[in-house]
Amino acid sequence: MADKRAAIVQGARKVFGxxxxxxxxxxxxxxxxxxxxxxxxxxxxxxxAQLFRAVVVxxxxxxxxxxxxxxxxxxxxxxxxxxxxxxxxxVRAWVAPLHRFSDHFAVVRQMRVESAHVPEEFLTAxxxxxxxxxxxxxxxxxxxxxxxxxxxxxxxxRAARHLLLLTVAEIDDRSVHGALPLSEEAEGAIxxxxxxxxxxxxxxx
Numbered sequence: 001m002a003d004k005r006a007a008i009v010q011g012a013r014k015v016f017g018x019x020x021x022x023x024x025x026x027x028x029x030x031x032x033x034x035x036x037x038x039x040x041x042x043x044x045x046x047x048x049a050q051l052f053r054a055v056v057v058x059x060x061x062x063x064x065x066x067x068x069x070x071x072x073x074x075x076x077x078x079x080x081x082x083x084x085x086x087x088x089x090x091v092r093a094w095v096a097p098l099h100r101f102s103d104h105f106a107v108v109r110q111m112r113v114e115s116a117h118v119p120e121e122f123l124t125a126x127x128x129x130x131x132x133x134x135x136x137x138x139x140x141x142x143x144x145x146x147x148x149x150x151x152x153x154x155x156x157x158r159a160a161r162h163l164l165l166l167t168v169a170e171i172d173d174r175s176v177h178g179a180l181p182l183s184e185e186a187e188g189a190i191x192x193x194x195x196x197x198x199x200x201x202x203x204x205x
Contacts, residue, residue, distance in 0.1 A: 060130025
């Protein structure tokens with residue numbers, strides 16, 4: 001049963017990422033997952049809507065776990081001497097899920113395009129299960145870095161957003177949220193220059 005459900009979710013993720021929410025049908029998901037429509041309704045009585053919510057939330061939870069791991073591995077042994085490199089390595093680890101979970105980010109791209117036609121509860125569930133949790137975790141860690149004197153930030157949560165805007169946001173924009181992956185060199189240059197710009201404003205004087 002668990003394997004069948006996983007196959008349905010995986011197939012739905014591919015179809016939603018390719019066709020978007022409004023154009024996807026349960027029949028097309030059944031074909032992709034190689035199951036009957038009855039099997040889909042056995043697992044997801046709410047049909048397409050319930051399945052889309054599962055795809056969005058479960059994908060977001062997978063991504064956020066990878067990003068929480070990036071925080072644990074890259075932002076808990078930061079030193080003043082290695083601050084710039086530590087932040088570079090953190091952002092590299094933060095960006096990695098964009099490549100590892102391309103099917104999920106294809107769904108996110110479609111969801112953003114169709115935001116006016118996707119039920120608001122799905123957008124809210126996506127933010128709460130993924131982006132919001134990750135942002136709160138980064139902000140919490142930046143508060144610790146500021147308390148330790150490694151950053152000068154009256155608003156550590158905003159400082160964390162600034163770092164991600166200077167690095168991840170440009171990668172998202174130039175790669176169209178992972179649809180057109182950048183070279184490792186181009187991505188690295190964006191991250192390194194973004195971290196340097198961030199430290200111009202937030203490094204201790």
